[in-house]
Amino acid sequence: MKTIGYIIQKEFKQIFRNKGMLPIIFILPILQLVILSNAATYEVKNIKFAYIDYDHTSTSRALIEKFNASIYFEVLNDFPSHEKVSAAMLTGEVDVVLEIPNNFERNLQKEKTANLSITINAIDGAAAGVESGYVNQIVQSFNKDVRMDFMDSSKKIAQPITIQSIPSFWYNTTLDYKTFMVPGILVLLVTMITLFLSGMNIVREKEIGTLEQINVTPIRKSQFIIGKLFPFWVIGMGLLTIGLILAKLIFNVPMLGSIIILYAYTSIYILVILGMGLFISNFTDTQQQAMFISWFFIVIFILMSGLFTPIESMPKWAQLITEFNPIKYFVEIVRMVMLKGSGFMDILPQLWKTLLYAFIMNGLAVWSYKKTV
Amino acid sequence: MKRFIGFIKKEFYHIFRDRRSLFILFGMPIAQILLFGFAITNEINNVDIAILDHSKDATTEEIINKISASKYFTIKQMIANEAEIEPAFKKGKIKAVLNFEKDFSKNLIKNQNATIQIITDATDPNTANSITNYINAILQNYRQSENKAIQIEYQIIPQTRMVYNPELKSVFMFVPGVMTIILMLVSAMMTSISITREKELGTMEILLVSPLKPFQVIIGKVVPYIFLSVINAIVIVVLSIFIFKMPVQGSLFLLGLESVLFIITSLALGILISTISKTQQAAMMISLMGLMLPVILLSGFIFPVSSMPVPLQIISNIIPAKWFIIILKGIMLKGVGMAFIWKETLILIGMTLFFTGLSVKKYKIRLE
Numbered sequence: 001m002k003t004i005g006y007i008i009q010k011e012f013k014q015i016f017r018n019k020g021m022l023p024i025i026f027i028l029p030i031l032q033l034v035i036l037s038n039a040a041t042y043e044v045k046n047i048k049f050a051y052i053d054y055d056h057t058s059t060s061r062a063l064i065e066k067f068n069a070s071i072y073f074e075v076l077n078d079f080p081s082h083e084k085v086s087a088a089m090l091t092g093e094v095d096v097v098l099e100i101p102n103n104f105e106r107n108l109q110k111e112k113t114a115n116l117s118i119t120i121n122a123i124d125g126a127a128a129g130v131e132s133g134y135v136n137q138i139v140q141s142f143n144k145d146v147r148m149d150f151m152d153s154s155k156k157i158a159q160p161i162t163i164q165s166i167p168s169f170w171y172n173t174t175l176d177y178k179t180f181m182v183p184g185i186l187v188l189l190v191t192m193i194t195l196f197l198s199g200m201n202i203v204r205e206k207e208i209g210t211l212e213q214i215n216v217t218p219i220r221k222s223q224f225i226i227g228k229l230f231p232f233w234v235i236g237m238g239l240l241t242i243g244l245i246l247a248k249l250i251f252n253v254p255m256l257g258s259i260i261i262l263y264a265y266t267s268i269y270i271l272v273i274l275g276m277g278l279f280i281s282n283f284t285d286t287q288q289q290a291m292f293i294s295w296f297f298i299v300i301f302i303l304m305s306g307l308f309t310p311i312e313s314m315p316k317w318a319q320l321i322t323e324f325n326p327i328k329y330f331v332e333i334v335r336m337v338m339l340k341g342s343g344f345m346d347i348l349p350q351l352w353k354t355l356l357y358a359f360i361m362n363g364l365a366v367w368s369y370k371k372t373v
Numbered sequence: 374m375k376r377f378i379g380f381i382k383k384e385f386y387h388i389f390r391d392r393r394s395l396f397i398l399f400g401m402p403i404a405q406i407l408l409f410g411f412a413i414t415n416e417i418n419n420v421d422i423a424i425l426d427h428s429k430d431a432t433t434e435e436i437i438n439k440i441s442a443s444k445y446f447t448i449k450q451m452i453a454n455e456a457e458i459e460p461a462f463k464k465g466k467i468k469a470v471l472n473f474e475k476d477f478s479k480n481l482i483k484n485q486n487a488t489i490q491i492i493t494d495a496t497d498p499n500t501a502n503s504i505t506n507y508i509n510a511i512l513q514n515y516r517q518s519e520n521k522a523i524q525i526e527y528q529i530i531p532q533t534r535m536v537y538n539p540e541l542k543s544v545f546m547f548v549p550g551v552m553t554i555i556l557m558l559v560s561a562m563m564t565s566i567s568i569t570r571e572k573e574l575g576t577m578e579i580l581l582v583s584p585l586k587p588f589q590v591i592i593g594k595v596v597p598y599i600f601l602s603v604i605n606a607i608v609i610v611v612l613s614i615f616i617f618k619m620p621v622q623g624s625l626f627l628l629g630l631e632s633v634l635f636i637i638t639s640l641a642l643g644i645l646i647s648t649i650s651k652t653q654q655a656a657m658m659i660s661l662m663g664l665m666l667p668v669i670l671l672s673g674f675i676f677p678v679s680s681m682p683v684p685l686q687i688i689s690n691i692i693p694a695k696w697f698i699i700i701l702k703g704i705m706l707k708g709v710g711m712a713f714i715w716k717e718t719l720i721l722i723g724m725t726l727f728f729t730g731l732s733v734k735k736y737k738i739r740l741e
Binding site: 029113139162168169173200285289 | 391393394397398401404405408409411412413414415416417418419420421462463464465468481485486487488489490491492493494495496497498499500501502505506508509512515516519520526527528529530531532533534535536537538539540541542543545546554558562566567570650651652653654655657658659661662663665666667669670671675676677679680681682685688689699702703706707709713
């Protein structure tokens with residue numbers, strides 16, 4: 001026990017002595033949490049909207065006025081020709097183009113129907129879908145107004161049926177992306193810091209040659225590993241704490257569930273990551289290799305965690321791969337506990353899997369660690 | 374010159390001798406682009422929903438059938454009363470509950486109006502929004518088929534054309550992004566590490582007292598990595614064309630040139646990182662912790678830049694990846710030429726010069 005204490009002391013000294021690394025470990029993640037959480041939004045706003053009005057009637061102008069009034073569209077000037085607007089679309093100045101054809105008003109009055117042509121830059125398919133939805137909403141509501149104006153009010157018409165749908169958004173009534181993203185990004189930062197630090201730590205001693213010196217001391221394998229990993233566990237928990245406080249103070253993210261459950265889960269989760277880091281450093285000779293491997297896994301873990309894109313939309317085989325992704329479980333848990341107030345029984349499946357993961361990962365790591373060079 | 378070539382040869386030996394790193398360098402981008410190209414999508418698909426049907430009549434059954442027939446939804450559960458909604462959400466699998474009012478069919482006939490409540494788990498606002506929109510579309514469809522008999526007058530018909538990506542495939546959006554992060558991180562990381570490594574191991578001193586000029590040392594270090602990154606870029610482009618059916622509407626040659634430019638920008642950034650960090654550990658943490666999230670989040674790879682708060686939109690301008698993604702999408706999907714992307718190209722060139730200038734200024738010939 002005493003030996004472990006000394007190793008831990010040594011590790012902490014080494015971490016805090018390295019003045020260059022301290023800001024990277026503590027300030028960089030916090031800064032990223034505070035700044036980058038604002039960037040992660042799928043909300044489609046400030047749509048760059050241009051129009052060509054061939055009709056020049058009061059009806060066409062009224063339609064454009066509708067777009068002007070909408071908060072989603074940033075209406076640019078009237079473009080004189082189709083060619084000009086196509087060029088603007090190529091440079092990216094414009095994303096949505098509305099063309100009001102000649103005789104729009106006349107067709108509407110005489111033929112009772114008129115066409116509009118809308119062109120949407122669809123490279124971002126999801127955004128294009130939303131934009132098209134907004135455009136249709138505006139056109140429909142405009143259509144209703146027009147019908148009221150034109151229609152002979154005395155004429156009796158058959159009433160169409162309507163089905164009214166009332167959306168109700170639970171747990172996040174204002175659809176605030178920050179509430180959703182801040183806990184997820186916090187999880188990510190905790191994971192990255194602990195994985196990178198632990199993955200590089202032992203391999204660094206290997207590369208510099210100091211590992212051999214430790215190996216010839218009477219320190220036992222288990223003592224060495226615990227002593228090495230414990231400081232990073234503390235750093236991870238510390239980072240979580242700072243992050244949770246900031247989430248509350250700056251972003252006002254709710255904490256509906258029990259904070260104890262969250263801490264209990266995190267303490268197990270970090271073990272998984274540390275085991276993984278240790279495992280990586282056992283199988284590599286240089287810090288460079290260790291870093292590449294950690295990078296490889298972390299990029300996959302991030303993008304397949306359900307943090308930014310939903311897991312249920314992935315193909316089945318990809319969903320199967322996500323089962324091996326510890327970040328996925330942590331992201332799910334932190335969101336469930338903080339935002340929905342899920343209790344112990346609700347998170348039990350994830351908890352079991354994480355526990356199992358921790359055992360396997362650390363077992364492998366200890367088994368593969370050799371005291372001989 | 375001969376000395377210089379000799380030095381470059383040495384660097385190549387270094388890289389090729391380390392089989393494991395080499396394998397990682399080439400294997401990883403391939404694995405990643407394959408994995409992400411197929412798996413990352415922000416469309417919704419097979420979302421698990423539950424139904425709370427208070428009326429259980431022919432109309433609700435018909436609507437439920439329509440919903441379960443759509444590829445977006447899987448009906449996982451029938452719920453008997455309101456009290457069961459909360460537990461279903463808390464377990465986390467069910468993302469939405471459709472609540473049909475009592476006497477749905479009767480109201481529809483009598484009042485021409487009936488109500489459905491769409492309750493979504495809005496912890497994920499994007500999914501919640503999409504679910505609501507898709508359900509509304511299905512309801513609208515149903516309504517239209519029921520209202521066929523009635524002639525609607527004064528109809529405006531919007532004809533929407535989706536250009537550059539008519540099928541709205543999210544692969545088109547994500548492949549350029551994935552390519553950018555891979556090139557950026559690999560190039561920046563590799564150079565920053567390889568230079569700090571020489572510092573940390575003490576061999577940098579030997580290089581500095583050699584007759585090679587400092588800038589020759591740096592260029593010699595970078596050349597092999599340009600070579601490796603170009604191979605990576607080619608592999609990624611080939612994969613995206615043949616596997617993901619990404620079009621290259623514009624000139625392939627221009628695409629190549631721009632990719633080389635971006636690789637050089639990333640390498641210059643890597644050199645800058647190496648001049649300011651003392652240990653490999655610091656260099657790696659800066660290039661990974663410092664670059665990974667900003668590049669993923671601020672480049673427009675996943676989240677549209679135009680929707681971000683204005684200060685972040687301004688910050689996003691200093692991310693080289695943002696400009697390269699615009700260039701890639703322009704050439705591959707829009708088929709534009711230099712006339713449309715000269716601004717982005719100039720910005721990347723400017724950044725490269727800035728990074729290089731700064732590292733030359735910070736570069737110390739003497740070690741302390």
